Amino acid sequence: xxxQSVESEFAGVVASSSxxxxxxxxxxxxxxxxxxxxxxxxxxxxLAGDLDAALPDSAVLVVAGCDGACFETxxxxxxxxxxxxxxxxxxxxxxxxxxxxEIETDADSQPFFDPQTRIALEGCGTLDAENIDDYISDGGYxxxxxxxxxTPEEVIExxxxxxxxxxxxxxxxxxxxxxxxxxxxNSPRYLIVNCEEGEPGIFKxxxxxxGVPHRILEGAIIASYAAGVSEAIIYINAEANLSALRMEAxxxxxxxxxxxGENILSSGFDLQVEIRxxxxxxxxxxxxxxxxxxxxxxxxxxxxxxxPTESGLWAKPTVINNAETLASVPFIMTNGASALRKVxxxxxPGTKIISLSGIVNRTGVAEVAMGxxxxxxxxxxxxxxxxxxxxxxxxxxxxSSGVLPISMIDTQIKGGMLHDAGVMLGAGGLIVLDEKVxxxxxxxxxxxxxxxxxxxxxxxxxxxxPRMVDLIDKIAAGDGKSKDIEELEYLARVVNSASxxxxxxxxxxxxxxxxxxxxxxxxxxxxxx
Ligand SMILES: Cc1cc2nc3c(=O)[nH]c(=O)nc-3n(C[C@H](O)[C@H](O)[C@H](O)COP(=O)(O)O)c2cc1C
Ligand code: SF4
Numbered sequence: 391x392x393x394q395s396v397e398s399e400f401a402g403v404v405a406s407s408s409x410x411x412x413x414x415x416x417x418x419x420x421x422x423x424x425x426x427x428x429x430x431x432x433x434x435x436x437l438a439g440d441l442d443a444a445l446p447d448s449a450v451l452v453v454a455g456c457d458g459a460c461f462e463t464x465x466x467x468x469x470x471x472x473x474x475x476x477x478x479x480x481x482x483x484x485x486x487x488x489x490x491x492e493i494e495t496d497a498d499s500q501p502f503f504d505p506q507t508r509i510a511l512e513g514c515g516t517l518d519a520e521n522i523d524d525y526i527s528d529g530g531y532x533x534x535x536x537x538x539x540x541t542p543e544e545v546i547e548x549x550x551x552x553x554x555x556x557x558x559x560x561x562x563x564x565x566x567x568x569x570x571x572x573x574x575x576n577s578p579r580y581l582i583v584n585c586e587e588g589e590p591g592i593f594k595x596x597x598x599x600x601g602v603p604h605r606i607l608e609g610a611i612i613a614s615y616a617a618g619v620s621e622a623i624i625y626i627n628a629e630a631n632l633s634a635l636r637m638e639a640x641x642x643x644x645x646x647x648x649x650x651g652e653n654i655l656s657s658g659f660d661l662q663v664e665i666r667x668x669x670x671x672x673x674x675x676x677x678x679x680x681x682x683x684x685x686x687x688x689x690x691x692x693x694x695x696x697x698p699t700e701s702g703l704w705a706k707p708t709v710i711n712n713a714e715t716l717a718s719v720p721f722i723m724t725n726g727a728s729a730l731r732k733v734x735x736x737x738x739p740g741t742k743i744i745s746l747s748g749i750v751n752r753t754g755v756a757e758v759a760m761g762x763x764x765x766x767x768x769x770x771x772x773x774x775x776x777x778x779x780x781x782x783x784x785x786x787x788x789x790s791s792g793v794l795p796i797s798m799i800d801t802q803i804k805g806g807m808l809h810d811a812g813v814m815l816g817a818g819g820l821i822v823l824d825e826k827v828x829x830x831x832x833x834x835x836x837x838x839x840x841x842x843x844x845x846x847x848x849x850x851x852x853x854x855x856p857r858m859v860d861l862i863d864k865i866a867a868g869d870g871k872s873k874d875i876e877e878l879e880y881l882a883r884v885v886n887s888a889s890x891x892x893x894x895x896x897x898x899x900x901x902x903x904x905x906x907x908x909x910x911x912x913x914x915x916x917x918x919x
Contacts, residue, residue, distance in 0.1 A: 393539040395656040400535035403647055403655070407526035414523075419449045419488050422467045424515050426456035426600040427593070427632055428754075429464040433477075437464055440478045444485055452524075455601025455636070457515020458506075459499050460754035465515070472499065502752045505770045507733055509741050510717035511757045514601030519636050522643035525604040531649055533720030537612045538657040542572065545616040549719065552727035553739040558584055558675075558712030559790070559816045559892075561738075561805030564719070567709050568617035570699035574707040581614045581622040582684075582703065582710045585637075586668050586675035588627060589788040590839060591819035594743040595713040597755045599626070599633035602717065603640035607663070609716030611650065612723055614661050617709045622663045625680055628670045638665055672789070672843040673893050677710040679845070690847045691891035712817075714743055734760030738804045742815070746772055748822030749779040758803060765799040768822055775822070782825030783908075785832065787816030789839045790896035792903025793823075793832060811906035812886075812899030829908050830866045830915065836900035837862055843893060851894030854885035858901060870916045879905055 423441060425434045442451045456463060462474035468487050473480060508514075518524035525531070537545045550565035571579050583606060587595040598606055610622050624641075626634045641663050644650040652660045668674045669683040678692035681703045702708025718740055722730050731739045738760040747753050750772030758767060764784060768774065775781050784794045792813040794801065807814050823832060841855035861878045864870050882898030882905075889895045905912060913919045 396538045399655040407523040410523045421449050422452045422454050424456045424465040425453045428460040434464040444481045452518045455519045458755040461752045507759045508757050509721045533723035537723045542616045552722045552730040557714035571617040571707040571709045579619045580703045580708040581619040583624040585626045585713045588672040591821050592745045592817045594755045596633050603636045605717045606713045609719035624665045628668045673845050690845045744818045749775050749824045750822050763800050780825045783823050785821035787814045788819045789836045791816050792899045795907045812902040833904050834862045840897040848890035850885050850888040871918050872916050
């Protein structure tokens, strides 16, 4: 391989994409419809058909993913004009706007976007999600070309310097995984892109797959090159059909453009990519369970060590990275490690995508610099609580994490623990709960989810998680005594410390955080308080 051959090969790819774009849009207006799983539930399929049929020959309809402002879905854009909550009745206005720039636009979304810093989500909602040319013309795959012009060790070093940590929940440095797998002399090596996302309140990987599938793919190719991987598997949740379609299309297009397969960009590097659908269930996102399901074994975790980088899929070295982690990699390799370090905080450079739901005015996915406060996400991006609502507590990080009282709203977003009572950032779910939602209801929901999703392999989690639900039910029915709260706390600690995998090891967190912050309120609910 030579740096020159990669660069000239890539220049050819960029030129070909630019030609394709120039031909497609010559003298035509670009009309973009955001088609994603959120807009699908608002009828975007029919809308897209109606819009396409109504557009004159002077316009081209482009299908993009959702830009994150799910509260406004479905969205159609014509140049700088942005039409929100569009129905088929609005189509004639949109068609007239092709000639009339005076038409009313949406002013509501700017406060949603302004406080964000977009790296992984950049271009989501504007780039054609089903055509590679848009992504390449927007600077896509330049990070891959830059990587292939360097040695794998240099790529690992660059990502190490950037400080990028995994966004799937454990926040382990991405570069160390790649290095560890590379240093194991056994082949083939595998990369698994973890797009399982089976946790309630998290929908950011779906947005990435549906909006910028090539960015995940580009990150996966770079990671594979760095770690010496020859086969990559993109593991997508069993229900995320649109995500799977867009990722499949991305893989095929990248193959056609010589960005995948043999001798990628004349670098001598070969990589095959396969899409696998998840087996269903939260625990399938846990990395060792995920590997078992790919191998056709039971949906249960494996003991660690050995860690996957040493002995993973089919006992071969395996790197497992979250989709968002990989989607942050092209930025680093295009702009350098220092560019990522300029965003976020010292311990956690870069951004985090937050899935924002609950009683705020503006719900959706938002990418913010690490270190941003929950308050900024809730008040500035989310627009605060809806009229008639008042925030009671914050559900942060999903069922493996816990709840925070409103007094903790100035907590900074960063990887790992946000509070040592068991509240962690996890994959970045933020559910803003109304004060009318009862503490026990929240605790029960989270505890019941963990009990339902427990795979049953180890006793503490299998027996402990339903017992926690029983105790909460007993207290909710008014039959609880103070000793039940003690037992609940004891059980949460035992399940956390004695369980085999991350599901059980964090299943006590919702209880422990609720007791820490709302213990007095809980005590009042017992009959001997
Ligand atoms: C119960 C459970 C579910 C998980 N689900 C996911 C998931 O859906 N997606 C994901 O990337 N990581 C998930 N993880 C974390 C993975 O085990 C693993 O740490 C991650 O994929 C590594 O990628 P990263 O280093 O890029 O974060 C889960 C962990 C547990 C314990
Ligand atoms: S902790 Fe729960 S999910 Fe994990 S192995 Fe044990 S029973 Fe299964």
